[in-house]
Every structure is written in structure tokens, then in C-alpha cells.
Amino acid sequence: MGIISSVGRSTGGAIVINGRPVAIRHHTWQVIDRQTWSKTRVELSGGSTYIGPYGGYVEPPQLTSRVTEQQEIWLRDEHGKEVPLRLSNGGFPVRVGHRVVISGVEIDGHSWLVELQNVDTGSRKQMMPNWGQLLNQAGILRRPTWTGLTEVEKGLRIIGIALLSWLFASLMLFNAAKIGFMPDSRAEHLQEQVRALNSQSMGEPDRKTRRVLEGKAGSLQRELDQASAKERDTFLIWLNGLGISLTLGTLLWLNKGTGRYRRQLAEAEQQLNQALCLPLPKQPMSSKALA
Numbered sequence: 001m002g003i004i005s006s007v008g009r010s011t012g013g014a015i016v017i018n019g020r021p022v023a024i025r026h027h028t029w030q031v032i033d034r035q036t037w038s039k040t041r042v043e044l045s046g047g048s049t050y051i052g053p054y055g056g057y058v059e060p061p062q063l064t065s066r067v068t069e070q071q072e073i074w075l076r077d078e079h080g081k082e083v084p085l086r087l088s089n090g091g092f093p094v095r096v097g098h099r100v101v102i103s104g105v106e107i108d109g110h111s112w113l114v115e116l117q118n119v120d121t122g123s124r125k126q127m128m129p130n131w132g133q134l135l136n137q138a139g140i141l142r143r144p145t146w147t148g149l150t151e152v153e154k155g156l157r158i159i160g161i162a163l164l165s166w167l168f169a170s171l172m173l174f175n176a177a178k179i180g181f182m183p184d185s186r187a188e189h190l191q192e193q194v195r196a197l198n199s200q201s202m203g204e205p206d207r208k209t210r211r212v213l214e215g216k217a218g219s220l221q222r223e224l225d226q227a228s229a230k231e232r233d234t235f236l237i238w239l240n241g242l243g244i245s246l247t248l249g250t251l252l253w254l255n256k257g258t259g260r261y262r263r264q265l266a267e268a269e270q271q272l273n274q275a276l277c278l279p280l281p282k283q284p285m286s287s288k289a290l291a
Contacts, residue, residue, distance in 0.1 A: 022140070024272075026101055031094050075102075102116055112134055115127060
């Protein structure tokens, strides 16, 4: 930006944000000319026509217009250098002869115009929506993706995190059982015994012995049903516990990163606002600039 890097009357200093130097620049200029005009943009959208055997309809198109205020201010520094400043979407109240302080920041050789102030009237105009956007563009404070999501998007992300957490928990439990980390299943042992007794009873010719084997198999089947229900409940407890833990851990990690970013941003905003609130020049510019 040519205005910020000008050699006119400038003040300022440097601060350090997140280990990176940020230079603050204040340049005083004299308004020598100003022009204001409006720019209208007209858009035509929509509209349709339908004609059928039983009639039809005609929907006229929608005509919309948008008016934006454009402003061009010519400025001169104390060395006689003249530059134009073009503004849109809301002008800056100045008159010819007013003194204007243009404030900006410089980071790694790149400059951003952040504020205009009319010394004679005290009015200010912010040129950046917020400091977070500037610091994110400069790569000093990267904004976490989570902070830029809407409530609906956050809800969908939470559902996705929960589903992935439960899936990962299931894989962990199955692999733990496969490698022997989990205790042996009593239900599997009982099931093998029931199958063996049923096989013996089917091949036993003696009716009395067969009934005894069938009774033992029935008794073991009841134990098998109880053991299966208990192991199923235990598996669900482990699954839900791991799934909830992974989900909460992920959300806490995201919240921790967001909280750290907000604290760093608040400290950076305080530093930048203090650096911008420097005393403005009380003396008029030189006669050379006013000529």
C-alpha cells in the first residue's frame, strides 16, 4: 500500500505478537480534494412462464438494485507528495484542509490499512473488519476451523466425531479380544460343552442316558444364555465408555485449541489497540504541504 509506506510525517512503533514483530505506522496527510458519488448495480433474476392445455401463468422477473457510495480523497504530505485514497461502502467525513491520520500495520514487508482518523473532527473509520482476520491473513494467529463454523455445522461435526469414536472403540475391543487382552469368553466354553452334549445325546442309543445328556445340555444352555447376556452388557458398557471418552476427549481438545486462540487474540487486540491510540499531531502541517 503506497500510503502506508510513504515517507510523509509518520509516527509509530513495533510490538511483538506470538513471537512475530508487527510495525505500527501512523501517517498524517492534508486533504486537498474530495469527490463522492453513488454507484448503482441493477440485477434481473427469476421469472418463468407456463402455458398448458388448461391455462398457464406468467411470473415476472425480480428487479433488484444496490447502491454503494464511492469516495475519492486526494491527500498531500508535508513533502508535497500527493496520493489518492479510494473508499467504498460508506465514505469518510472530511473537508478540504482537514488533517487525516492513516494508521496501518506492517508484517514481514506486507502492509494493511486499518484505520482513518480525522484530526480536526475526531471521527474514525475502521478499515479492517477485525484484528483476527488480519492476523490470520498474516499467518501470525491461525484461526481454528472450529471457530468459523455455524451452530448447524458444529452439530454435524459433533455427530461425525461421535460416530467415528464409536467405530474406533469397536475396533479396539475386537482387536483386544483377538490378541488375548480381554479375558476368555465363558459363553464360548459353555457353547462348546452344549454342542458336545447334544452330539452325544443324538448318537446315544440308550434312552435313559440320552435323557440325562439332554438334561445336562438344557442346564448348560440356561447358563449359556445368562453368560451371553452378561458378556453382551459388559461389551456395551466398554463400547459406550470408550466411545464417550473419545468423543469428549476430541471435543475438549478442540475447545482447548479454540480457548488458547481466543486468549492470544484478546492479548493481541489489546496490544494493537493500545499501539493505535497514540497522541495525534497538534501542530498544523508545514506551509509547503498546504500550498
